[in-house]
Amino acid sequence: MTDAHSAKPAKDIDWDEIRRRLETARAALASGVSPEEEARILKTRAAALARDSRPEETAAGQLEILEFLLAYERYGIEMSCVRETCPLKDLTPLPCTPPFVLGLINVRGEIVSVIDLKKFFDLPEKGLTDLNKVIIVHDEDMTFGILADEILGVRLIPDEGTQPSLPTLTGIRDEYLKGITGERTIILDGKRILNDSRIIVQYEE
Secondary structure, eight states, rough: OOOTSSSSSTTOOOOOHHHHHHHHHHHHHOOOOHHHHHHHHHHHHHHHHHHHHHHHHHHTTEEEEEEEEEETEEEEEEEGGGGHHHHHHHOOOOTSSSEEEEEEEEEEEEEEEOOOOHHHTTTOOOOOOOOOOOEEEOOOOOEEEEEEEEEEEEEEEEEGGGEEEOTOOOOOHHHTEEEETTTTTEEEEEHHHHTOOOOOOOOOO
């Protein structure tokens, strides 16, 4: 006979949230995306669902990041701050905004502002190409997109595999720095970016 009090409920798994994400992914796939885009969406969703269902794995001395290119350098941001990635298309410029604000995009009916970190970090400019993607970052209070020159994928970084900074990283990049790997991937502090009033763009329809 099983002691009901001894069984541990799966508190860490929010099945309603997982079902919601799957429905969102299905809706995106039904909207006529290409096979390549379909594979990218499924890969991103699978990584997010794996993170939600196995939180103990990434908590034990590892950081899960989405790695991407900015001005020919490798950057990463915590997957805990990443909602999804999407192509940069149908961008609507916003007048009277800082230069680093590219504009607005429509993500399945949701209006999302897009930030160009190259301009915000004063990095070398690079023209927009078909490889450009938008990383949708979010927390409980804020959602916006970050422009990426190219998405490289999701990876796990051991805590001991990062160092605090490099002498060549100064100014605003160092302010948002979470760590740097041995391969020189610059890991950004997603929570700090999401809560910085200088980046937040207030938009009302």
